[in-house]
Amino acid sequence: MTTETYKTHSPEETEAVGRKFAEKLLSEGAVRALIALYGDLGVGKTAFVRGFSSALGIRAVKSPTYTVVNEYGNGLRPVFHFDLYRITDEDDLYSVGFDDYLAKEAFCLVEWSENAGDALPDDCIRVTIRKTDDKDGREITVFSPERNNT
Ligand code: ADP
Ligand code: MG
Numbered sequence: 001m002t003t004e005t006y007k008t009h010s011p012e013e014t015e016a017v018g019r020k021f022a023e024k025l026l027s028e029g030a031v032r033a034l035i036a037l038y039g040d041l042g043v044g045k046t047a048f049v050r051g052f053s054s055a056l057g058i059r060a061v062k063s064p065t066y067t068v069v070n071e072y073g074n075g076l077r078p079v080f081h082f083d084l085y086r087i088t089d090e091d092d093l094y095s096v097g098f099d100d101y102l103a104k105e106a107f108c109l110v111e112w113s114e115n116a117g118d119a120l121p122d123d124c125i126r127v128t129i130r131k132t133d134d135k136d137g138r139e140i141t142v143f144s145p146e147r148n149n150t
Helices: 011-027 045-054 090-096 098-102 113-119
Strands: 002-008 033-038 069-072 079-083 107-111 125-131 138-144
Touching (some): 002 011, 011 045, 033 045, 045 107, 045 125, 079 098, 090 098, 090 113, 098 113, 107 113
Parallel strands (some): 033 125
Antiparallel strands (some): 069 079, 125 138
16 A cells, blocks of 8 residues: 655646546556545545546546536546535435446546445545645645555
8 A cells, every 4th residue: 555645736736646646547557446535625626636537638527516427438548527525325325326337447536535435445545635734735645555457
C-alpha cells in the first residue's frame, strides 16, 4: 500500500494531481479502478475527477449532483462518475445500480463515498481532500492498497 500527499493552491493544480494519478494507472496497464473521494462540499472532488478524466481524453466533466452518475464512454477507459450526496440509504444505492457499475471493467470515481456505507470494497483507492490555511490551499491524500489491475 502507498499513501501520497499533495498540496495544491488552485483548481488547476488539483486537476493536475488527478490527471497525473490517472496517467500512472494507465502506465500500469490498469483497466479498472475504484476511487472513493472524501471531503466537504467545495473542496475540489469534482476538480480532481475533471483532471483525472482529462488524462483519458474525456472533456467537459460536470458534477453529477442531480443525476447521481455521469457516464463517459468516449475515453481510453469507460468512466463512471458518481456523486452520492443525495443518497441516504442502501435502497437508494441499489436503485442507482451501484454494485452493477462497480462490477464493470471501467474507472469508477465516487464523490461523497461517506454515503456508500458498506458498498465500497476495502481495497478501493481512497482520495481525501481537505482545505488548508493557505489561500485556496488543499491537501490531497491518495491511499492505494495493493491491487490487481487486470
Ligand atoms: P466538490 O466536488 O468537492 O464539491 P468542486 O471541485 O466542485 O468541489 O469545487 C471546488 C471549488 O473550490 C471550485 O469553486 C474551485 O474554484 C475552488 N478551489 C479553490 N482552490 C482550489 C484548489 N486548490 N483545488 C480545487 N478547487 C479549488
Ligand atoms: Mg463535486
